[in-house]
Amino acid sequence: MIAVFVLRRLGAGLVLLLVLSFVVFCLLSLSPGTPLQALLGTRTASPQLIDSLNARYHLEDPFLVQYGHWLADLGTLNLGESISVQSDTPVGQILSERVTVTVQLALYAMLLVVVVGIPLGMLAGMRRGRRTDRAVSLGATVAISAPAFVLAIVMLYVFGVALGWFPIYGTGEGFADRISHLTLPAVSLATALSAIIIRQTRAAMLDVMAQDYITFARLRGLSPARVLVRYALRNAALPVVTSLGLIVVAALTSTLFIEQVFSLPGLGTLLLQAVTNTDVPVVQGTVLVLGGAVVVINLAADLCALALDPRVRHTAKDGA
Numbered sequence: 001m002i003a004v005f006v007l008r009r010l011g012a013g014l015v016l017l018l019v020l021s022f023v024v025f026c027l028l029s030l031s032p033g034t035p036l037q038a039l040l041g042t043r044t045a046s047p048q049l050i051d052s053l054n055a056r057y058h059l060e061d062p063f064l065v066q067y068g069h070w071l072a073d074l075g076t077l078n079l080g081e082s083i084s085v086q087s088d089t090p091v092g093q094i095l096s097e098r099v100t101v102t103v104q105l106a107l108y109a110m111l112l113v114v115v116v117g118i119p120l121g122m123l124a125g126m127r128r129g130r131r132t133d134r135a136v137s138l139g140a141t142v143a144i145s146a147p148a149f150v151l152a153i154v155m156l157y158v159f160g161v162a163l164g165w166f167p168i169y170g171t172g173e174g175f176a177d178r179i180s181h182l183t184l185p186a187v188s189l190a191t192a193l194s195a196i197i198i199r200q201t202r203a204a205m206l207d208v209m210a211q212d213y214i215t216f217a218r219l220r221g222l223s224p225a226r227v228l229v230r231y232a233l234r235n236a237a238l239p240v241v242t243s244l245g246l247i248v249v250a251a252l253t254s255t256l257f258i259e260q261v262f263s264l265p266g267l268g269t270l271l272l273q274a275v276t277n278t279d280v281p282v283v284q285g286t287v288l289v290l291g292g293a294v295v296v297i298n299l300a301a302d303l304c305a306l307a308l309d310p311r312v313r314h315t316a317k318d319g320a
Contacts, residue, residue, distance in 0.1 A: 125205025
């Protein structure tokens with residue numbers, strides 16, 4: 001049953017998140033510096049203050065005991081309070097304030113990827129070996145070779161500073177202003193991702209257009225538009241949808257660099273601040289949110305694949 005398949009995937013995702021949280025907790029415990037330094041700040045390190053901070057945040061407990069306290073709080077949907085990023089502020093509140101920018105940026109970038117990448121990939125696949133195919137393939141190769149943060153800096157200087165077409169930092173106020181502020185970051189993020197989907201779509205179209213059923217459809221006198229939509233596009237959609245799931249994940253994880261370049265207050269910037277200041281609760285909460293998004297996105301991509309291809313549905317039922 002499909003329901004069993006979904007439950008198994010969700011269960012595996014929960015286990016993955018648990019392992020991920022433990023690994024991150026281990027890495028933070030091995031990193032230089034201690035949360036106590038961030039908690040003290042500019043205050044005088046009196047013995048009474050140190051003892052109270054150690055007791056409140058369990059800083060003197062063994063590593064596994066500290067992780068156990070954090071896990072127990074997580075069981076009650078309590079992510080703890082920030083140590084240094086926004087002292088004594090609930091992590092859930094901080095994440096709710098930051099996640100909007102990251103989600104909007106990722107969705108904007110994905111819209112550009114879908115609108116630009118899929119049509120260009122289809123066009124290149126249908127015109128194999130022609131000038132259009134060579135031009136699109138060359139452009140995709142150049143785009144995929146450019147690191148996102150380097151492209152972001154170039155676009156920031158050219159279109160933000162030199163030409164002044166777009167704002168160079170911040171998120172703006174209102175819908176139109178937000179779109180204007182996120183355009184350069186979204187284009188920087190979407191360029192390399194569009195190149196990936198172009199190459200994937202082109203490969204899928206080349207494979208489909210060489211199949212016998214496409215030849216028979218043409219011999220039957222069907223219009224090129226009907227052959228493209230009903231036969232070619234539908235059969236090429238499965239690998240493209242699978243790639244889109246991975247690209248959405250890449251868009252979320254790549255926002256770290258883009259947000260730093262454009263001074264966007266999103267999850268990427270928050271994660272960097274928290275790691276720098278050894279803010280364990282904020283790091284753990286951010287990693288859980290990003291990891292949970294990866295699990296959900298991959299599950300959604302698999303469900304789309306089940307809907308598109310009956311063979312995949314039968315395989316999922318047999319596996320369940």
